[in-house]
Amino acid sequence: MCGIAGIWHRDGSPVDAHLLVRMTRTLTHRGPDDEGYYLHGSLWSPTQSTSREAAACAFPLGHASLPDLNPSPFPGLGPPRLRDVTRSSIALGHRRLSIIDLDAGRQPLANEDGTVWVAFNGEIYNFQNLRTELVGQGHVFRTRTDTEVIVHAYEEWGTDAVQRFRGMFAIALWDERKERLWLVRDRMGKKPLYYAQLGATIYFASEIKAILAALGDTPPLDETALSDYLSLQYIPAPKTIYRNIRKLPPGHEALVSASSMTLRAYWDLSFEPSVSDHSEKEVADALYDLLQEAVRLRLVSDVPLGAFLSGGVDSSAVVALMAASSQEPVITNTIAFDSKHYDEGPVARQVARHFHADHHEFQVTPQCWPMIDTLAWHYDEPFADPSAVPTYYVSKMARRVVTVALSGDGGDENFAGYSRYRFDVVENQVRRWLPGIVRRRVLGALAGLFPHRPNVPRFLRAGTVLSNMARDPADAYFTSISGMPAADKQGLLNGSCRHALQGYSTVELFRELYRKAPAQDHLSRLQYIDIKTYLPEDILTKVDRASMAVSLEVRCPILDHVVVEFAARIPWHWKLNGLRGKHIFKKALRRCLPAAVLDRSKKGFAVPVGAWFRGELKEHARSWILKGEGTRGFLDGNRVAAMWNEHQESRRDRSMELWTILMFNAWAKRFLA
Incomplete structure (x- = not known):
């Protein structure tokens, strides 16, 4: 690299x-x-x-x-x-x-x-x-x-x-x-x-x-x-x-x-199904062969090579396929947290033992605060995915023993692994039954009758569900994945920023991608949006900057474009089977992964920033969030303070909004101050 x-x-x-x-x-x-x-x-x-x-x-x-x-x-x-x-x-x-x-x-x-x-x-x-x-x-x-x-x-x-x-x-x-x-x-x-x-x-x-x-x-x-x-x-x-x-x-x-x-x-991705005349088993077998080839191609190196391992299906699949193609134990690296809710260390250790890997583990604690400034430097512009912190640490740890690491990135986008896909598909099915005027006037009005409950799962928030069904599909998806509601963002920007926007709205990007997506079904259109936005600008940016900060090359076999093109042509209901995501992907991997890994519920690569803001990071974060260069120059200081107080008093989980402001200020300190 x-x-x-x-x-x-x-x-x-x-x-x-x-x-x-x-x-x-x-x-x-x-x-x-x-x-x-x-x-x-x-x-x-x-x-x-x-x-x-x-x-x-x-x-x-x-x-x-x-x-x-x-x-x-x-x-x-x-x-x-x-x-x-x-x-x-x-x-x-x-x-x-x-x-x-x-x-x-x-x-x-x-x-x-x-x-x-x-x-x-x-x-x-x-x-x-x-x-x-x-x-x-x-x-x-x-x-x-x-x-x-x-x-x-x-x-x-x-x-x-x-x-x-x-x-x-x-x-x-x-x-x-x-x-x-x-x-x-x-x-x-x-x-x-x-x-x-x-x-x-x-x-x-x-x-x-x-x-x-x-x-x-x-x-x-x-x-x-x-x-x-x-x-x-x-x-x-x-x-x-x-x-x-x-x-x-x-x-x-x-x-x-x-x-x-x-x-x-020079390239675009089409979701027009072209494998429907084959059986599900035939498609799963062909997918396995492509994944095996993609991993094998990425094992060519004149320097030591290993893998990231979280214990989830994607990274476990990559390790399994590496082990099948290598005579030596796969060198695996994982991150652990002191919170059981976020810690995947025990699961990763089980997978590593199953494949006789040479396993290495590092625990991330709130003492990572000095890394915030380092990350702001390496990302060059505001970037607020909290998992950049453990990604940096696992890269730094891996670099001690390897120069190249394979990762499992791409499984969720290719095979509908995110829970938000399930919710949006169900909401859209209901949306199609109701005339637009009914959805907008009746459901929109009903949504306002329910209290805002951001701390409970999305499917239990009646107001959120009704509000999303009142919107058009692209608007609803944008709302569901936004880390900051539109009303909150409007109030957070100061007057000069709002004036400079001249009515600009980020949702237009999602509307355009949803409209132009070469796909017939709703799920594939959502996947197209993510592959054009979230995947390259969040996931792949996170991995590239964190790994390159420590001179580590990361390779992503599940994102081999031949695999991606094949996955896009698989009918959507073989990816999201009922409420089960990654259905065809998991079926393809049953020959190399144990059922305990394939059937485990998805945890995600999350970071306990909400607890950190109320605990060990409280004093550091307060100063950076309330008094930072970005807050002073572009945001409404009173609204920032209100969000901070809401979080501290547990009236509302503002961890994502506060992390977003924190990383904006960390960037501003580095590049604007």
């Missing part, structure tokens, strides 16, 4: 080599093993930096301490002096975490005549088959890396090469002949890629902080992104918290020329 960065001055003005180094070295945590730079037709490595050069490379916002500015040059390259490389208007930077072909896999990497250059973050799992095909077409390889496959695949098939890649990737490729920059991101959004188009210049990087290092001044905040964040606890693509910086969405590519930038989708 790696970090990439780059600059293209499309007006032909020269790139400042110091600026490129500054951008790239903010990503050292993503690639601690090596660095490389492409400027003006050749590789370049900074050596023997003067004090003036070292000062120029200091991160302008004061957020990162850079490593030694005197790395060893690439053997035999004889790097040119700075004045020889500053003529280039295009520059690529790369930080490397060595996984495959440890000695020869340095980047940026070029074709034979130096007309195509690539900086790459990720893994192409089918690179060996592609390499064989390309050699048959006459291409000559100098390394054993998947990176070089990208270069020759582009030479052979152009930008259509991405259709052949099976993996996770963010790619920046410079075509010297066409004077064209190709930016591309994997289908599911496992690897990040950000860009900023300012005048004639394009900046791009694996993380926002690298672009900030180039810009110097902090860009203005995007109030619509803040509104999205308060509702969703993450910021959906293509937005970032900054107006002038954007995410390249998953499954998209950008073609940049001297005069234009074209953004287009």
Whole structure:
């Protein structure tokens, strides 16, 4: 796994080599093993930096301490002096975490005549088959890396090469002949890629902080992104918290020329059923074979490899399939809590013993508070999934024994594992029986007669159920997954933020995705929404930043795009069978997992933040939430204080709202203060 960065001055003005180094070295945590730079037709490595050069490379916002500015040059390259490389208007930077072909896999990497250059973050799992095909077409390889496959695949098939890649990737490729920059991101959004188009210049990087290092001044905040964040606890693509910086969405590519930038989708997911003429058993068997193949492809590594294990079905399945394909015990890593309600440690230990794994465990306690600031730095923008804390710790623990870890992410989105799917499907069935005017007027009025009961399960909240059935499907789903009700958010934003929104509402994103989803049934439309929003922007962002913070590569076999496409074509009632989620997935896994694992109720990767706010973290959290930079600048302080008091007095569980405010303030302290 790696970090990439780059600059293209499309007006032909020269790139400042110091600026490129500054951008790239903010990503050292993503690639601690090596660095490389492409400027003006050749590789370049900074050596023997003067004090003036070292000062120029200091991160302008004061957020990162850079490593030694005197790395060893690439053997035999004889790097040119700075004045020889500053003529280039295009520059690529790369930080490397060595996984495959440890000695020869340095980047940026070029074709034979130096007309195509690539900086790459990720893994192409089918690179060996592609390499064989390309050699048959006459291409000559100098390394054993998947990176070089990208270069020759582009030479052979152009930008259509991405259709052949099976993996996770963010790619920046410079075509010297066409004077064209190709930016591309994997289908599911496992690897990040950000860009900023300012005048004639394009900046791009694996993380926002690298672009900030180039810009110097902090860009203005995007109030619509803040509104999205308060509702969703993450910021959906293509937005970032900054107006002038954007995410390249998953499954998209950008073609940049001297005069234009074209953004287009190269992949989408269809939920049109196509396996209905097969029996349920035949589909389950085919699914098992695909999962087995996806795991096997992800076991290729020249460094130690292990797995995350929570004890749930998804991670247990990955460990089971790894054990079946490996001669050595699988190295497993899990997180435990001192609260039995949240602790999956005992279950994970049982699974590890069943597969004779080499098991490691770490307990998360409220003493994790110092990590809040660390997480704010690594996530670059407000991010409020509390499970980022244990994800960081399990990554840190795993990195002590492995460099690559497989995870079970994706099972819930692919196979309808979340309880919210069950509730929404039932609500929608009732909704279809009633005319819209009846739902809106009668059910909406009845909902107001029931007291608000946020501390009980959703299916027992009569007011919530009636209110959701009064809404249209996309609105109801948005309401059910929002971490902050619309009325609360409206009151929380201060006057200037509300004015800047000019009536903008985050729910429009869900309405658009629900409408355009290539699906016929309600459940598949909800899955499509999650795969376009929650999965890449919350789950995969959480895992990427937490793991890369400690230089750990994480691979997600259940999110292999071949598996995802197959799952999408399975009829919805084979995923959600009655009120049983993951039905076909569990049926496929019965040959490798014990019934005790498959039939256990889902617990989820939760964190006891509500109790922490009333207990060990109370004093720390009070100061950060009530007096933080974000609260003072963008929120209504009185409303924040009211939420805090409601939670402390147990009148209402405000843990999610308060965590959202806390992480916004932690980000603001790092990047706005």
